[in-house]
Amino acid sequence: MRRRRILLAALLWLLATSLDALSSLLFCKCIVFNATQGVFQTPNFPRPVPKGNCFLFHFAAPPHHTVRLRFDTFELEKRQTRCVDYVRLFEKTVDGEIDDDSPHDGEYCGDEVSSEYALWMTPLQITPNALFVSSGNHLLVHVNVEIGGENRGFRGHFKFVPNDKYEMNAIELSPCEFTANTFRGNLFSPRAPYYYPSSTVYSYHVPPRRGHVTRLRLVFLEFPHGSCDSHFLRISEIKPKRFRDKLCFNSAPPYEILSANGFLIEFYAGDNSEARSRGFQIEYDYFEDSAPLGAHLLGPLDLFDAPSESPMPFLHVWHSLVLLPAILYPSISSDSDSHSGCPVRIISPTSSDATINKTGNLSTWDLFRDQPLPRPSKCQIIFVGSGHERVQVSFLRFNLFSPLGFNSTQRVEGSRTLSGARKWDLRQWAKLEEHMIPFLRLPKNPIKEVLLYFFSENGYGCEERDHLTAHVLVGTRMSRIDDFCADRTPPQLMSSKNLLTVDYVLKPTAPDDEKPFGFFLKYQFRTDLGLSEMYAKRDESKSCQFIFNSTKRSSGNLWSPNHPGLYPRNINCNYIFHGAATQVVAIHFEYFDVEGFQQCEDSTQSDYVLFSNYQTHDRTNRRYCGRSRPSASIVSEHNYFRMMFKSNDIFEATGFYAHYQFITPKSSQTNRVKLTSSDAPAALAWTPFLYLLILLGLL
Template identity: 30%
Template structure:
């Protein structure tokens, strides 16, 4: 072994390193830098995983050291590395100087290690810092992965790293569709009687990072009376919570055969358990990757479902289905108990009424009811409470756990999660689902002659209950406001004045004439979050920009009073984005398109006014608009 890379290491330290790593081969000189020593791993010795670590771990690793970890799998395998601890001294933010760990995942093409690889090979990623800076797992593109560990001269107490490795059969990640000839990554999935009705699809190279500058099309064709259910189990494209408008790597799902069909979903950033159900027998998934740094990609499952059985995953085929628009009264009940299960499907009816058993008479004690709602395509489930009167055991309500209550459940990250519990006599605000499914459980423990139960109007909506603007088919939730059609009006968050849905992005595009600006006056603003409204605080946010793509604009969240926004040009983009956590009632804003001269007068008046004169300033702007339209 060459000693120049380990001039500060004692002989005993090197021996401990070799024993701990269960090293198979120590190479000399077959790497980028002949001063680096290479540790080769070719087996896990009959165990599911092997172990690797930095020298002397958990004590600080030696200074001025250079070491190559080479992992060699069989030709049909790929390498998976998982760091259980990671602490590499970060001298610079980009990790290119000082201590670092470089990852070469291209196998025998772009990495150091085996013969034929040279100093011109390029690394796929570079790491330094602590555990939060390291990815959950690393995967090779082929049967080879190399880690180059380099430490500088500056003193450091960083402890290095420890992790596990294993070799995985790459055939476990093959897409089940038929690959389109002469296409890099296009597939066709056709429902046939002699083929399974379900399967899987992956981004290119998954679970390793996908290539850059690629576009893949996945075409799904069901038979008549069938639909396609698609679940993105994991999708790791780019970190953060930016608007998908700002992202270079996105997944678009079209509710039809071609890209002119309405868009059901646009996925970006990192998503788990996202479910889609097509309206008809065709679906197109388009994956575009144009960023400089690739993510891991996505894995998804698909299933061709018969219309009559498309709710099997919800009800097991046992629940009664309704959708004719008539109230769901529930079955006849005895004085002792009640059982009422209902499924409401948008392909039967887009709206209807749901009532508690025997409404408006009191519901029987010990009543248990379960209601499932199943939408399709771009639709969301919306519940509007017309009447709500449940038995209250105590005078004050602390929680609904031990009382007659109605619980609402959403599907978040692929799991059923309670959104809220409602009890007493206060009528809940409207509720909207975050996807195609929503469930309700009604628990009537006590009942009384004063408890009417509930009456709910349900709707399957595509417009997110946003009543103004023109909805665009090329986005799941986007609306246009054009001054040539209307110079003033109102814009609201989805489902306002109810709670806005989770995991939702809506964009509002305002287009004025050449010499016009748009002015927004928010009369209500309640968006869950903490300034500066970033992902680290799990904040929802609203963002304003005079550009279609903009990552630098300030974000707004929290509860704000008298918020006013004026565009810098004749175009304004408003982006609302919610996560999968807490909810708010969103916003309501009045908008006005003003000519430049009118806007200048309004700004002058606003600068002269104190904060408690903002309302009068807005009234002044309204007067200007009235004069302009005379």
């Protein structure tokens, strides 16, 4: 009798353990979802899920489709040492069939997939509003409830998406390398919309097209949080190759970048096994560059053609006047309403640790979503860097309200005027006259002190409508950079010291419609003046000194601080070149816009570029300023060469961009260039390379 009892107990135990093992899948209730989209939830949601239940949700999409899930609410028994009540996701099943040995792609319990809990960003959680995505056309969700309790279960949405929405408009040149082949299309991270693979590098070429400007728009980006060193997009121009931007986890739409030189997009991916980020989508297109400068972006009254020597049509050179003190500091009515969120202070972390994020985004839609700014009012945004940091601000979207009758305004002057307004090269007057409105014509013999302020009917400056005013700290005073209004995207700005302010001014007149007016900007706290991508050695003992050594790089590019934006005021930068004993260095400018005129003397308060063959100051050499780049290549006499760039505290411009190359002249060549104060070109025994450079300058 006792033996039978022992055998019976053993059999019952075996049966119980077997049933327990089988109940995970074989005895689960299966629910199939085959509609194109809909809602899924635990039974009787939001009532608690009874214990002892097992469900298998099978999302079966048609072939060539992807399943996307989003949990709106998720509440199961919290994790102890392991999940007892849980949801397991199977994303990579080929035919929609799984068994007890099939590996799952994620296990969740508690409230680990809810938006609130996901902010903690542990490996078992997802970011807010993130999607679960299948790699094929099947996705299975295994729900096991043993404890139940008062937990409500979950509710979410699903959608079947055709895979052709994620087909790139590009040709695969080689493994991991693609080139765009249409006038408009999309580029995706590998395996999109599924999670991209770990430890990989992909390249995407968007080649330049003659007579067209290339535009890139960021549609979607999802990289692991805090992963800027290992997961990022590096965007460069193709011809000539020049770094433009780096997009990390904190980059977000709207983002747009333009160039006539094409783009190379390099995608660097680190370990994505835990974060399971979905990568990016970038939209590209081409538009003709036959319209006046900026007409595609800035509106119909941008009448100036780009300078013929400019290789970068995307640069919008900002020439605005400083007219009167009343315009310099527009007054705000004393009865303006205040806003509890103003002023906005953004202060850089004091630590020098490179892992600390010193980049961020800011938009009026986020700042004033809960409490809109009243009219009239003024809200100041203050950016404060630490130590020797400078503040860099880039506007990714800009569209401020302008009442009817207010049109875009151009302000132009012949050279300096009044208390030192910005210059306009007199050689641009003839070109300007071609685009003037019919009733206004330039004088035949314009003099330096002529001020021309032209506008269309009822047009006024920014001070009479909603606008943005930027100020920087110069010495001990705040100095105004400019006013920006309407849909004219401001240039990239950089502070002279560690302080930059932006005043957002709203006038009494409000828009009639619900169009979302405002701006979206990206800010960075930088110590490199935007010059680190030149790959030159920085002299840390100087505020702005970079050393180019031929043993490191025989050729490369250089540019002004913050290029292609406005360079900061009170800059004194040295670009020093060291070649081998028999080498000289040649510098060829592709773009040049340095505030100044005439011979750039100190009396004209001009910024300038100066070259020297010696370590001491060479007063015999010519200064360069204005908007006319040096037509010929600048070549050193010896293997040492120094280029100096100096700006004062009055105005700023968009600076310069140049190529350099170390070359070895023929042994018979003894007459090398000597830069003089004369406008005539110096004598030079030309090498074939120098002939090539001068031909490039003439094209």
